[in-house]
Amino acid sequence: MPTLYLIRHCSATGQEPAASLTEAGHEQALLLRDFFREVPIDRIISSDYTRAVASVTPLADAHQLSIEREPLLRERILTHEPLEDWLAPLRQSFIDPTFKLPGAESSEEATHRIIQVIERVQSQHAATLLVTHGNLLALLLQRLDPHYDFETWRTMRNPDVYRLDFNDSTPVIEHIWPHK
Template identity: 85%
Template sequence: MPTLYLIRHCSASGQESDAPLTEAGHEQAHLLRDFFREIPIDRITSSDYTRAIASVTPLADAHQFSIEREPLLRERILAYEPLEDWLTPLRQSFIDPTFKLPGAESGEEATQRIMQVIQRAQSRHGSTLLVTHGNLLALLLQRLDSKYDFDTWRTMRNPDVYRLDLSDEEPVIKCIWPHK
């Protein structure tokens, strides 16, 4: 079975699709490169948002890999309008996967989207890095193992790395990012 490394992007200057990494985010991208120096990887698939691509560009360059851009790994759209209290609907979406604000994406819809990428990656041999965003990653983890929840999202770091081993039985998920 293939091994997947699920990566939350490095620190960015905002939530827009073209938001660049911060100075700290660029340093984190180099830490990611160094972290994966001795870990065999075969491909990198990333959200097409600027911050996700930039998070693994040093790693891709070091391995002489191209980065496959995958729109299905984009961040989940919680709301189209700015919300004064966005934590309450976000928390609700972890409790009720069908909950969604008008015109936005439910947790279930977002999870179905990333599961398409997981299923494609499962059919490949070797190790794949999937670079995505915090909310979408936390929803995926919750789908695979119910112990992951809203608090998982709240405690995720930028970046964060989870190793996912898929088998015929239960998936095995482990947070492997050592940096605080």
């Protein structure tokens, strides 16, 4: 079974697909590169959003790997309308995976997208980095281990890194990002 590294992107200027990294985000991307310097990596698959790709570009360059852009790793769409209180529906979506606002994506639907990517790479014997967004990553973690929840999302950092291994098809998750 492969080892998967699940990465939340570095600090960005916004939430839109073309949002770039902040100055701190660029520094964080270099920290990611250094963190993975001695780790054998065979493949990098990233959300096609600018901030996700930019988060691992220095790492990809250091490992001489290309970055495969994967739309299934895009951030989950909670709503298309501005919300004064968006934390309440987000919290509700962790409690009820079928909950969704009009025209948006439920937790169940979003999780299904990232699970498709996990299943595709799980059958390979390669160390793979999956670069995604906080909400989608937290939903994946919750699907694999129910003790991850809304509070997991709230305490995630930019960037953040989890290692995912499968022990006889049982997921083993380890939070490995040491930087504060």
